[in-house]
Amino acid sequence: MTKPEFYGNIVSYDVHTYYNQNVSEEKKFAYQLREKVKEEFKDEIEAGNIRVHKFWETPIGPHPICMWEIDFKKPELFAGIVSFYQVNHGNLSVLIHPRSDKGDLVDHTKHALWLGHKQRLITSVFRSK
Numbered sequence: 001m002t003k004p005e006f007y008g009n010i011v012s013y014d015v016h017t018y019y020n021q022n023v024s025e026e027k028k029f030a031y032q033l034r035e036k037v038k039e040e041f042k043d044e045i046e047a048g049n050i051r052v053h054k055f056w057e058t059p060i061g062p063h064p065i066c067m068w069e070i071d072f073k074k075p076e077l078f079a080g081i082v083s084f085y086q087v088n089h090g091n092l093s094v095l096i097h098p099r100s101d102k103g104d105l106v107d108h109t110k111h112a113l114w115l116g117h118k119q120r121l122i123t124s125v126f127r128s129k
Contacts, residue, residue, distance in 0.1 A: 004075045010098040012073040018093040021066045062121040
């Protein structure tokens with residue numbers, strides 16, 4: 001049996017959850033959502049199939065406001081992760097984008113999925129391929 005792969009030279013996905021640090025309820029919800037992710041996907045995290053990254057309390061790279069991120073490389077996780085975020089993201093903006101051979105600009109824009117309000121990324125940090 002062949003190992004499942006993503007389509008189109010995609011090697012992994014990143015999921016960025018954005019929040020406004022000046023709105024205490026939003027920041028609290030972002031922290032609670034992160035804990036919920038860690039609980040819901042505990043086994044996959046422990047197995048190293050999902051990585052949960054730290055909170056960025058200031059904008060970084062193309063991200064115009066604070067955020068935290070997860071990433072994963074197994075195609076079979078995609079449906080569970082995306083549907084989890086669809087149901088649980090509340091009023092937070094969520095960027096779901098591939099990592100592929102097309103480059104960061106295309107991955108973060110043309111090939112990206114958004115839940116909630118689409119944030120205007122700072123695309124000048126990317127070089128296109």
